[in-house]
Amino acid sequence: MLKNILYALSAAALLVSCEKNSLQLPIDPVTTGARLKLINAAPDFPGIELAIGGKKFSGFTPVGATTTSPGTPVGLPFNATFPNTGSNYAIVTPGQQAIAISAPATSTATSATAINTQNLTFEDNKYYSLFVAGAGAQPEVLLINDNFEGASDPGKFYVRFINLIAGSTYDVALTTPTPNLTLATNLAYKGISPYIAVDAIAGPTFAFRAPGSTTNVGSIQFTSSASGRAATVFLRGVTGRTGTAAPGINVYVNR
Numbered sequence: 001m002l003k004n005i006l007y008a009l010s011a012a013a014l015l016v017s018c019e020k021n022s023l024q025l026p027i028d029p030v031t032t033g034a035r036l037k038l039i040n041a042a043p044d045f046p047g048i049e050l051a052i053g054g055k056k057f058s059g060f061t062p063v064g065a066t067t068t069s070p071g072t073p074v075g076l077p078f079n080a081t082f083p084n085t086g087s088n089y090a091i092v093t094p095g096q097q098a099i100a101i102s103a104p105a106t107s108t109a110t111s112a113t114a115i116n117t118q119n120l121t122f123e124d125n126k127y128y129s130l131f132v133a134g135a136g137a138q139p140e141v142l143l144i145n146d147n148f149e150g151a152s153d154p155g156k157f158y159v160r161f162i163n164l165i166a167g168s169t170y171d172v173a174l175t176t177p178t179p180n181l182t183l184a185t186n187l188a189y190k191g192i193s194p195y196i197a198v199d200a201i202a203g204p205t206f207a208f209r210a211p212g213s214t215t216n217v218g219s220i221q222f223t224s225s226a227s228g229r230a231a232t233v234f235l236r237g238v239t240g241r242t243g244t245a246a247p248g249i250n251v252y253v254n255r
Contacts, residue, residue: 034122035089035146037252038082040075041164041236042132042139043245047075048115050082050130051100052092058082073104073112078244079236081252094124101132101141116141127254133164133190135238135245142190146254151230156197158230158255159206163187165247168239169211174198175219176205186211187235200227208235208249218249230255 038058040048050057058076076082083090096119102112115132120143122128127146134140144162151158161172161184172184172193183206184193198204207219220233232254237247 032124033091034094034124035127036092036122037089037129038076039129039131039234039252040078040080041234042134043078043236043238043241044135044137045075045103045115045132045139046078047104048132049075049102049104049112051102052097054098057090057092075104079248079250085252089127092122094122096121115139129232131162131164131234133236134166144192146232148195148230148255151195151197151255153197154228155200157200157225157227158195158197159183160195160230160232161187161193161206162232162234163189163191164234164236165189165239168247170208170217170235171211171213172206172208172233174204175207175216176203176221177201180214195230198225200225206233206249217247220249220251222251229253
């Protein structure tokens with residue numbers, strides 16, 4: 001049986017064992033503006049940049065920049081989130097906004113490579129995740145409203161699952177400490193589960209599998225979880241690929 005472990009929110013931390021990094025739980029005192037996170041789940045683009053209304057949203061210090069050289073541009077790496085995994089959302093002006101997603105210029109390219117341009121509408125005081133996902137030169141762009149209305153029990157930890165592996169359907173289960181407790185079934189490509197309440201425990205592990213199977217394709221473990229908080233676990237990669245682009249699993253904090 002899962003045991004509740006209550007944490008003081010001011011000192012709470014959420015850890016992912018595969019990276020051994022502390023996910024600092026966000027505090028959001030801003031009362032106006034839309035909130036946005038960008039996630040690079042497109043394995044064929046090692047770096048991406050997002051501009052909103054012609055202004056760069058995701059910014060990183062170039063590699064090798066000096067007083068005499070601008071260095072090599074850097075984008076948001078594959079399997080990463082901006083702002084980073086455990087940080088607050090960035091604030092975006094509400095309303096319809098022109099977005100442009102590109103791969104930054106490199107030492108072998110003189111200009112950025114355009115990936116996607118479109119108009120998106122952001123509502124004031126709503127939270128959004130913007131995924132760039134899928135293989136090839138034209139990955140898909142998926143804007144998700146991160147609605148926390150159902151995640152209201154302050155004594156629970158909430159997690160939702162998103163499948164960004166094209167052409168594949170998966171089950172997602174809680175495997176530690178309760179083996180084979182399936183939380184999402186037959187999650188299709190671009191499928192999104194609701195936020196699911198689980199007990200806030202030390203060391204929960206989530207795994208994804210072929211539907212009906214008990215063999216894990218990939219898994220991720222939180223070394224702790226905190227009551228009242230919410231996170232997204234997303235599946236990324238390409239079926240049949242190996243290495244970095246192989247099907248895998250990652251997480252970022254929503255609340």
